[in-house]
Amino acid sequence: MKYFEDEVHNGNWDEVEKYLSGFTKVDDNRYSMKIFFEIRKQKYLEALDKHDRSKAVEILVKDLKVFATFNEELFKEITQLLTLENFRENEQLSKYGDTKSARAIMLVELKKLIEANPLFRDKLQFPNLKNSRLRTLINQSLNWQHQLCKNPRPNPDIKTLFVDHSCGQPNGARAPSPANNPLLGSLPKAGGFPPLGAHGPFQPTPAQVPAPLAGWMSNPSPVTHPAVSGGAIGLGASIPAALKHPRTPPTNPSVDYPSGDSDHVSKRTRPMGISDEVNLPVNVMPVPFQGHGHSQAFSAPDDLPRAVARMLNQGSSPMSMDFHPLQQTLLLAVDYTFAYSEYNKPVGTNVGDIALWEAGSRERLVAKNFKVWDLTACSMPLQAALVKDPAVSVNRVIWSPDGSLFGVAYSRHIVQIYSYHGGDEVRQHLEIDAHVGGVNDIAFSHPNKLLCVITCGDDKTIKVWDASNGTKQYTFEGHEASVYSVCPHYKENIQFIFSTAIDGKIKAWLYDNMGSRVDYEAPGRWCTTMAYSADGTRLFSCGTSKDGESFIVEWNESEGAVKRTYQGFRKRSLGVVQFDTTKNKYLAAGDDFSIKFWDMDNIQPLTSFDADGGLPASPRIRFNKDGSLLAVSTNDNGIKILANSDGMRLLRTLENLSYDALRTAEAPKPTINPISAAAAAAAAAATSAGLADRSVAIAGMVRLIERSLLPLQFNTNGDARSLGDVKPRITEEPSDKSKIWKLTEINEPSQCRSLRLPENLRVTKISRLIFTNSGNAILALASNAIHLLWKWQRSDRNSNGKATASVAPQLWQPSSGILMTNDVADTNPEEAVPCFALSKNDSYVMSASGGKISLFNMMTFKTMATFMPPPPAATFLAFHPQDNNIIAIGMDDSTIQIYNVRVDEVKSKLKGHSKRITGLAFSHVLSVLVSSGADSQLCVWNTDGWEKQKARFLQVPAGRTPTALSDTRVQFHQDQIHFLVVHETQLAIYETTKLDCMKQWVPRDSSALITHATFSCDSQLVYASFLDASVCVFTAANLRLRCRINPSAYLPTNISSNVHPLVIAAHPSEPNEFALGLSDGGVHVFEPLESENKWGVPPPVENGSASSMTATPSVGAPGSEQAQR
DSSP: OHHHHHHHHHTOHHHHHHHHTTTOOTTSOHHHHHHHHHHHHHHHHHHHHTTOHHHHHHHIIIIIGGGGGTOHHHHHHHHHGGGSSSGGGSGGGTTOOOHHHHHHHHHHHHHHHHHHOGGGTTOSSOOOOOTTHHHHHHHHHHHHHHHTOSSOOSSOOOOOSSSOOOOOOOSSSOOOOOOOOTTSSOOOOGGGOOOOOSSSTTOSOTTSOOGGGGGTOSSOOSSOOOEEEOSSOOGGGGHHHHHHSOOOOTTOSOOOOOOOSSSOOOOEEOTTSOTTOEEOOTTOOOSOOTTOOTTOOOSSGGGSSOEEEEEEEOSSOEEEEEEOSSSTTEEEEEESEEEEOTTSOEESOSSOSEEEEETTTTEEEEEEOOOOSOGGGSOHHHHHHHHHOOEEEEEEEEEOTTSSEEEEEESSSEEEEEEEOSTTOEEEEEEEEOOSSOEEEEEEEOGGGOOEEEEEETTSEEEEEETTTOOEEEEEEOOSSOEEEEEEEEETTEEEEEEEETTSEEEEEESSSSOEEEEEEOTTSSEEEEEEOTTSOOEEEEEEOTTSOEEEEEEETTTTEEEEEEOOOOSSOSSOOOEEEETTTEEEEEETTEEEEEETTOSSEEEEEOTTSOOOSSOOEEEOTTSSEEEEEOTTSEEEEEEOHHHHHHHHHHHHHHHHHHHOTTOOSOOOOOHHHHHHHHHHHHHTSOOTTHHHHHHHHHHHHHHOOSOOOOBOOTTOOOOTTOOOOOOOOOOOTTSOOOOEEEOSGGGSEEEEOOOOSOOSOEEEEEEOTTSSEEEEEETTSBEEEEEOOOOSSOTTOOOOSSSOOEEOOOTTOOOOBOOOOSSOGGGSOOEEEEOTTSSEEEEESSSOEEEEETTTOOEEEEEOOSSSOEEEEEEOSSOTTEEEEEETTSEEEEEETTTTEEEEEEEOOSSOEEEEEEETTTTEEEEEETTSEEEEEETTTOOEEEEEEOOOOTTOOOOTTOOEEEEEOBTSSEEEEEETTEEEEEETTTTEEEEEEOOOTTSOOEEEEEEOTTSSEEEEEETTSOEEEEETTTTEEEEEEOGGGTSOTTSOTTOOEEEEEEOSSOTTOEEEEETTSOEEEEEOOTTTOSSOOOOOOSTTGGGOOSOOOOTTOSSHHHHTO
């Protein structure tokens, strides 16, 4: 500020503006506009005061005219000052003194505006830099250069900083490329580069801690601890492949991407010689969408799970609990302790130590007692320990990421891994004699794309085991006390493990032989556990000291320091406090006979409650994945299930389904088990760990699918949205089959809720349509290349601010008045194929309308970058679900280009179609890309090497001839294994690995063609629009028509009969809400009546086939698949 003040006092106005332009521009916000206006006004007045009229006119025209568009009257008044002999004759300027005093007064005003301007936040004082900061930046620069080497060596010889580093030809295999992770230094945001490691291959020797790490470590050890490799595989050898084709392992499917502070992050010149354009990487998301936080499902403490919904009688004190990752009401719990006799049978307890509960129906599906499966295979120390002291307890239980396995860690050497096959079917999978002494923690991870089990124990080691066969892969040594917990994680495709010991030490390990990467102390210095937020961006730990003092802290990963310490624990906790996180928003801990909650951004407690009493001093707690349920241990050896409103609906739904199933004579014992878990587990069995009894596992899944009582469910739509906010669907279908089923026809506006969105821009037709991920807005792309954005505001009638047909939104534009308009080719934009893709946090949209691809800021509507000028022109865009820098771009020349925004390079060019690309969808579970084209062909591509795995042409119904360039769209179902295919002649559900058509629906020969279709957000419905302006709602499980909305229900009678929907979009969290984009430029939002809360009733199920996708019906067969159209 000192330099700025001096320049203002000296009247060096050009230098003042030049200096300011490094921070802000005139039209960034109202504060910036006011700052520049005051400076230019002062310059203008000084010219008038010197009677330099020509200079004043020049300032007026060049500098002040820009403000006329915002306040024309003010500009006229400023212009009239030229007519006055002395501008002080103007009443408002009558107190203007001399130049010096005027500058001083203006400077006071400028300082106020600058301090209030959010763009100047944290930029008014020079930051405090650590002594090692320059070294860190240099290492990061060298790592970046080394990553760009064509032939990187493991230990490059870098002799100078004056020229860019480049390795020579290699003599051996490619070395691991560096990538940043929370273990290896701070993350550079500026410049648009991805986070890179500061200390990758430039460590002098493995025996010493690199100097830059010293600033990150609290107590750097003089030497690293050895890591003993116990198997043939090694992550280090596979890192290059992971970096060449970045793919985040599917252990955490809901990772959000980092955002910067504003859209004025540093930009770099594109390396392809385009000097007039800049490239802003997609993983730098500067401005969050206003009022949106899609990852935060809760808007108030009332939405926390606090109502006691279920009481489960475990029979003994639960030691550890974990909800199934896919089946939200399936709870795994283990008892605290029991005895083990010399006859290998439990004594002293009358219940199983492992229990699997279905919370909705209150049913204990599985109860298993502990026993050593193969005593002869156990080590002699274990056999001796069991003879000496038969007491055994369970320390930890946890599900694998896909829910097909769960692991149990015992207090005596042993880890047991079970495979889960749905319902009450649990089988023994692996028994590992893992540690000498107790096994204190267990976790699952995917290093090198291999499902592994991670354990830690009293022998001061951490071990990694192949989950398929129990082979030991790594042993990490270095702790000086019993290892208490492990926390595996990944960032930027780098896998690592945090570990804590009972001496309070925290260490971090990569899957290599380089030893511990960090060494620092946790608050409390005793029993500490660590956990990441659901999106993987924030790290927390909870610990209790030997004196009973408890701590929850958030860590600054870039510096290895405590960022904030949460308050509110009792002075002396009675036992070790357990904690959990949910929805990137809340922390919870069991303390003082209650559950305490914190907002992650506030150190003060948010609320606490005792769950109607009966809790122990430090209750065990565990959230389910979407945060709607919370399991809490009780004093009377039970478990209380707490729920919020969504959780209550979910529990009631499953309870009713169980009751209805018991009443139905033809239904077997209910298995409360959505098919999504079965399908995901089958996929995992087929593709990841290679389990020995894989065929048996898949057969079990098929049986489960066939007898499942719930409709088919899937995990995420083709746009890779997180389903954390999707409300559980309440299915209250009639079970009395004697009633005559009738298709629900909606003919009148009074039969549903519909709303035509306001419009004041002239557009001819809506070509693309999408709800924002937050559900608060709708984005449309018109055929004339203009984007339209409607936002819903919070109000008395719309308390959550979500998109709804009950309240009209605002057609939103920034104050600058600019439009998001795509670059168009020389041809007519109406003839182009528009396409767009929305970033995960709603900050950016990537879009094309026949010309270059544009990247727009959704907050300011500014064009941040343009690239890939035609030909060929882009016809479809899709973000890679795990790497926001990778974009799949379908082209009108029938190719698919895999483009890396970060390095501005086409990584792969996929050829397999013969006509333009019309659909792209990623599956993060199967690691594939599915493409569709105007040639009616489907192709499956592996995302690791981008090889084509399978291809198949659509089964076009007999007698139907598709138009020359009819679009074929694809969208993945929730399980990421099946996908919806939309063609003008049919709707179909395909299985990805074999490209088998599981279900197909074909309209009658006389019916109108299909224009578009999409899954509902929970994938239980399919919404389809037709050329005759009707809309049909199908049950996704069997593609049976359940409701039809006729044009008379939403189109005025005086409208042209040629108006019809071109595109349909589903709300991201309301399963029964969708929107239509029409050929006349209109957008309509639809919801069922509040009294009905659903679209019609599905036709009766025959022989239970509705929930099965194992058979393909004959195309065009009579029945509900055809008869209704």
